[in-house]
Amino acid sequence: MIRSVTSAAILLTVLSACGQGEPDLNQTGPRPDLPEIRETLTPTLRIAEPIGWGDQLPTVPDGFVVTALATDFRIPRQILVLPNGDILVAEGRGGNAPALRPKDVIAGVIKKQGNTQVESGDRITLLRDADGDGHAELRTVFIDNLNAPYGLAFVEGTLYVANQDALVSFPYREGQTRITAAPREVTQLPSAINHHWTKALTASADGQTLYVGIGSNSNVGERGMAVEEERAVVWAIDRTTGARRTVARGIRNPTALAIEPTTSALWAVVNERDEIGPQLVPDYLTSVREGAFYGWPYSYWGRNVDPRVRPQKPELVARAIAPDYALGSHVAALGLSFVTDGGFGGAFSQGAFVGEHGSWNREDLSGYKVVWVPFVNGRPNGEPVDFATGFLTDDGRARGRPVGVTFDPQRRILLVADDLSNTVWRIAPR
Secondary structure: OOOOOOHHHHHHOOOHHHHOOOOOOOOOEOOOOOOOOOOOOOOOOOOOEEOOOOOOOOEOOOOEEEEEEEOOOOOEEEEEEOOOOOEEEEEOOOOOOOOOOHHHHHHHHHHHOOOOOOOOOOEEEEEEOOOOOOOOOEEEEEEOOOOOOOEEEEEOOEEEEEOOOEEEEEEOOOOOOOOOOOOEEEEEOOOOOOOOOOEEEEEOOOOOEEEEEEOOOOOOOOOOHHHHOOOOEEEEEEOOOOOEEEEEEOOOOEEEEEEOOOOOOEEEEEOOOOOOOOOOOEEEEEEOOOOOEOOOOOEEOOOEEOOOOOOOOHHHHOOOOOOOEEEEEOOOEEEEEEOOOOOOEOOEOOEEEEEEOOOOOOOOOOOOEEEEEEEEOOEEOOOOEEEEEOOEOOOOEEOOOEEEEEEEOOOOEEEEEEOOOOEEEEEEEO
């Protein structure tokens, strides 16, 4: 028996071979291999058994050192570095989607076994490492009583927080270690059902626009398309007035947003659909183009039709564009951060770090690491490179699961939120 699969999971994986990936497929880069659809009666589930880090640390490239900046969080998600170097960590868990099918109930129980068991923090914690030794000497609850905060942005003395139901703002004074002011609502965010509850957030290069990623309310529209109104979209919001417009549609679950520094273009990492095979559909990194339709739920990776969706919409499929860069199927990318000011130099001078939370629906586990995607002239250029690994043991157990990643150019460090061990890792040149 595979130790990371419960008896319920074994019942769901009678045809376990259906959950095995094909090792000769290349599913990263601009043109991923896309196998035939392998839809099964029940989804393949394999959850990596959580075991913690013990005395182990993530594995990073030669010339780098990793330390636990702080631990004992209540589900750390995304990270923001303030201008004075203080670090904000959004903590919490959201969602209120009722199970739709019996297999959803079983899958929900099993997936919980691979996640942290601590309660949702619903707060933002501040960390300060003034001496730069890799350990926070100051830690405070910066803002509490939030509603599953996730995305964070800072513009001209104002902190913006994307709760699961609203985008809110708080005035900030440099060096402040706690905010008690009531939040100002910038705009409400779609939150009915909230199958995908995370609301990604970033600010435009000029700071005038806030971009919010809003995930779908289902896998492929099985709850009906009425509940998908303004879901699977990216919004552009005027930070002063709260007025919003939809930038892109059909982008199933945009879990992190960031601005590419050389072009000022908006990019996203996106989690794709499930239950049509261990290597369908690749999660991806893409520029978010104005007015673009990315296919969900009617097609994937451009115009590859998903036959499960009823009714079909061939007129929308004809408009669908392919993403820019595949990350691999079911890696569950949740973090995105571009380097600036030369990054770490050398091979890590232009590009983006991506936090891959890890799969739950294939026998050969994928993700569970932080990868580096090299860029040239504002575009991906080359294969992804493993940057932080060791979150998954050789026998398929989980020490941790990466979520948000944030590069701090002033201190030349990469911060990684790990929501299984409830740790924020700090990676720096040795």
